[in-house]
Amino acid sequence: MSSTIAPRRRTALQQWRHRLPGILMGGPAVAVFIAMFVIPMILAAVLSFTDWNGYSLNFQFIGWENYAKAFRSPRSVQAAVFTGVIAVVGTVLCNAVGLTIAALIAGPGRSNTLLRTIFFYPYVISALIIGFIWSAMLSPNGAVNGLLTGLGAPAMPFLTEPAFAKASVIFTIVWSHFGFNMILFLAGIKSVPAEYYEAATVDGASRWQQFRSITLPLIAPVFTVNLVLTLVGLLKAYDVVLSLTDGGPAGSTQTIVYQILKDSFANSSLGFGAAQSILLLIVTAVIGLAVTVVRRRAEQKATD
Structure with a gap:
């Protein structure tokens, strides 16, 4: 049983080693995309349901x-x-x-x-x-x-x-x-x-x-x-x-x-x-x- 699990672990480890350079190369671009597009878009979607004036931290949810x-x-x-x-x-x-x-x-x-x-x-x-x-x-x-x-x-x-x-x-x-x-x-x-x-x-x-x-x-x-x-x-x-x-x-x-x-x-x-x-x-x-x-x-x- 242990003899079959060990090759599987080695195969999974080899796959991660093969993917690691791509992850490291693409990681910064993905992080920038999330920080500059995804997060602001989510915040904008949330704020669109409020009466926020852009200055005060006090705002109310007003629905649609x-x-x-x-x-x-x-x-x-x-x-x-x-x-x-x-x-x-x-x-x-x-x-x-x-x-x-x-x-x-x-x-x-x-x-x-x-x-x-x-x-x-x-x-x-x-x-x-x-x-x-x-x-x-x-x-x-x-x-x-x-x-x-x-x-x-x-x-x-x-x-x-x-x-x-x-x-x-x-x-x-x-x-x-x-x-x-x-x-x-x-x-x-x-x-x-x-x-x-x-x-x-x-x-x-x-x-x-x-x-x-x-x-x-x-x-x-x-x-x-x-x-x-x-x-x-x-x-x-x-x-x-x-x-x-x-x-x-x-x-x-x-x-x-x-x-x-x-x-x-x-x-x-x-x-x-x-x-x-x-x-x-x-x-x-x-x-x-x-x-x-x-x-x-x-x-x-x-x-x-």
């Missing part, structure tokens, strides 16, 4: 009141609607512009290399800085209106009229983000074997036919990555709004994250802000999962 308030508040609903518009319109435009430019400058040459650098550069700049730059350019006395009035055209209310302000926010976000999508599409286009295009050329296929029948199906996984990353990222849009319009005019360009931070700190209502954060987390996870599933099915159809 914060969640009900998030759905009743006109400001929260307005911010949610505008965030949805940014996410949908911004995702479509970022991917459309990124794919178009990637297809145009995918070839070799110094000019294409330079253009890739120029188009990608806005993504490297801080979103806050980009917002301040475009705020200076689109303000009533900014460079764009100065150019328009110099040409005899009327000045435009880019940041002072709600509809124009919303369009300005979306334009600025797309301008600063499409470079990332372009780089991913470029990587996907570069990975397509050249033999496919050579065979299509011999068969007499035009550039558009090659792009539609060869390039698009083979870079379908890149579409999935771009759509999910862009959509999830734009649902958290905040920096550009803060520096470009500061949520104005009349709160028309406030996003969910902007509203969460305003309620949490400016209005000293961290319990309500925590509830909004949990709702945003759930919505983002559901949308990201749904888009991934739909795109995976589209990929399978494209490659069949």
